[in-house]
Amino acid sequence: MSARPLERRWPVVAVALAALTLAPAVAQAVVIDPWVHDHSAAGIPPRPSGYTEMVQTFGEPCSNKANDSRSYWPSQSARNVAGYIYYNPYIARDVAYNIRNHVAHDKRDKAVDYLVGAYNCRYISGTTEWSVHAFGAAIDTNSARNPMYQSFWNGKGADGKDYGRYLPDVWRGAYPGHHFFWGLNWDTKPDPMHFQYVTDY
């Protein structure tokens, strides 16, 4: 078997050299950001409707399990000051693995703005109804720019740049979606900061 001329081997050598050059970058991409959504039933579990289903799914308000999961979010406690949020394990994979990773993967942490919150043992104001936050089943984000009763979403992030409806769309998600219900869809009592994993409550 005769050896092939160098010039005919050049493309092979070039590919090999390119591979050697690019290998670290390719390997790094695979190792650092191999994440993809988990849209299985574990990642996007059934969303309850109404009080009874909510209690069956998340337990009693202010219960021991209501804040048993956590993830680390930008601008959680103040603008550009990250911190933990705590929530019910039922939505752990959706909030952390799907949504938090989604924002990080898109390199859009700056879209998140103060304040980000989840579990809170509190009442809805002036009522005997427990807030969905008391079940660990709701997340508020970009609260300072999106107060309750504001009938639009202010998409400005922590860096002052307008990210439009990027964040609401991530929380709700495309089909099959992240399945959070957006409080801005309460036409008569809009709550744009609020995303909850229950309807009809």
Place this chain on the structure above:
Amino acid sequence: MKKLMTIVLALSFGGLATVARLGTPAPVAVAAGSCDGRRAVAGDGRGVLRHTSSTPSVGTTYVLDRAGGDVVVAETATGVRRFSTRDEARNPSLSAAGTLVWAQGGGLRVVPSGSGAVRRVHGPVRGGLSFSPVFDADGGIVAGVVARPTRAVPEDEFLSNLWRYRRGSRTWIRMTRFSGGADRWSVVRTPFTAPDGSVEFVRVHGRAAVDRMPTFELWQVRGVVVSKIRTLPGEMYLAGFDGSDRLWNVRDGSTGAWRIEREQPGGDLRFVRCGAVAVDPLDRPDPDRRPGTRWATLSPKGPASAPEHSATDPGATGGETTVPVDAILVGDFSSVEGATAAAVTIRSVFGSTAEVVTSAEQPTVIRPGVWAVIVPVTSSDPEEDLGRFRAALPDLAGWSWIVSI
């Protein structure tokens, strides 16, 4: 002191003499029997019935809650009056003289007996929210007032107090001076005028970040003296008085249905029947929280650029990907030595692998500058694993969470 015995009864008490005398049969909130929380509610089909109260020999009042503005209905011997409101109406109440009051926004609305004219009363706290107004023994109006939202508590309630409105001088006086903040909160609920002329109410206080039910207490205001009567055994709200007996709203935890219970002389409660007074129905959707259509669709540009596929189909996007893993995270530790020692303990006591990690490996669940220990979940139920972990290592119970990585 004018003897005013405000007996406020559940609509489902329609058979009791105090209400039957009125000649205006009240709608029945729920049928007798078990409080299963899924019973259909009577009404006129044009709203959710809520915040019902009755005043003996005067009448019954309630809110037909609708999306947006509501209707306050007062049924008295002189007929049925309906008042449409521009926004949410709360907790209507009738005085012994037939004057109607309800809470709306930060203030009150008052309709004198025999009049159709609604008078607006501004609330005492700018940006606050009023609720549960009741007439006291001297003809004043006692109401709960919620503090305005803050940056730290942008929604839900962290503080409310009772205020008294003097109708003659048109002034508000603060009756209670409870304090509350972002974590430690204090609210008042369901004030009622007692047979002895005092105002009794439930105070609830707790911590927002703590995972246990708050403390429920029965309090009393007599003149300017505010005093605690006793700590309550659990979640319950006053429903008024029947003679000298206190009536209570007690929530059925599993269904959200309410039941009325009568307090016995020794403090024990006796079930009266299903129904509720002055509290919010939990088992029926609030018309203001039904999904609208305005923002139902996603942005035209699509939700995001992140890759989409099911973990059950890991090859959908090609290339090498990870499958999410649920784990117990223990932390945070301020030193690698502390985390390592905990990992050793976890391995020996819990019999599991335990890996020390930092934000470099897990940036979405660990903050920079600290260390944590990751313990794999071995069963199909992460919460069950967490329960076993906390039982085996109680010293780490308060520092353990379920994470998906």
